[in-house]
Amino acid sequence: MDPGTHQEDTMADLTPEQMRRLHDFAEQLSELAEHQEDRWKVQTTDGQIFLTMMSPTAPHGLNVVRLRRQIEAQTPEVVALNDTNMGDPVTGLTKIPDLMVIAEEDTDDTAKVVNSRDVLMVVEVVFRTNSLTDIRDKLHDYPRMGLPLYVVVDPRKDKKTVTVHSDPSEGPDGIRYRKKVPHAFGDTVTAGRWTLDTSSLKAYPADW
Template identity: 35%
Template sequence: MTIAPDNARQGASHIYRAMRDFVQSMDDTIPGKFEITKKGIVHDMMVPIGPHELTTLHLRKRLEKVMPEELVAHTGEPDVEDESEGIMRRPDVMVIALADMEVPGSFDPRTLIAALEVVSRSNPDNDWVGKMSDYPLMGIPVYAVFDPRTGTGAVLTDIHSTPDGPRYATRKDFVYGEDVTIADWAIPTDGLPRYRDENTQEPES
């Protein structure tokens, strides 16, 4: 059976809305964070305190120290949503203008200046693989990844077309201790916390 393109799009939109309703119903019920990716629903069992949240706090404060007052490094709700792509994400830190936050519902991803993610201990591929594909599809111009497992990260920029869809063309890797440039602003990465081995309490390698 052949499905006409319009019917296919309507079917995909219906499936996406069903997934969105499920995610929103689960947000206050099950610990962790639910997101809708290009490939389906992801559940990240985040630890609510510790290196992940502390890194997010450091990044927010360091960015807001160097950015103009009309911009913020926002953490928390709402989600960033591109219904046409069937993607709903919630970056750990969103660099966005205050004026662009004054909207009902989810943020438009194309108003974000940058998205920052702190790699989850429980599901690192969500940040290093899934979001690296989803964010250029959503039109987010800068994606910065900070990995407390290894004390390293990367900044991805320059969205360009590929046979597999929009992708970031430029990747700049860094190690903790170096300054990193996110959009127009450089921030230090020294002192960012690391995940520790539960047995030795030494930083993970």
């Protein structure tokens, strides 16, 4: 390795004790963030902690709400939680998805985080300013966290897509989603047991 480069530790490189300390520190930051005037997301990936100021726009929020309503209407036994802490006891990774779908009977109202291994589907609506978080980082982390379905909604003016990632499995490149089905805004999208009408989704304004 070149002396001028720095190699980041990944979660796979961390010892169980290091993973526990990282998780505890992220939890402390989350508790601190709850008392700030601004809203922050505290998430971990590959041995690093990321803090993101939450400033969702109207189109972003509307897209989340419209998808949540469809999901809960089709499956009354589930809840679609938004901006809720989710953690994986196996990898130590923590995320705050735009939407996570979980059977209501599997929720624990005394827990600080939702166990990702209980989650049926995650939906992320791409932010205009940090798109790589959803389309690269979380695409890498979510299958490792045991999430069977990951839906990425991209409202950017040059995209307007809904992509369904599924079939997570182990391979030479690690645990990855092995199936990817892209759709355009306006399509009827099948994601697991859900059929999503995307005609009401809002794209970001052209001048953004």
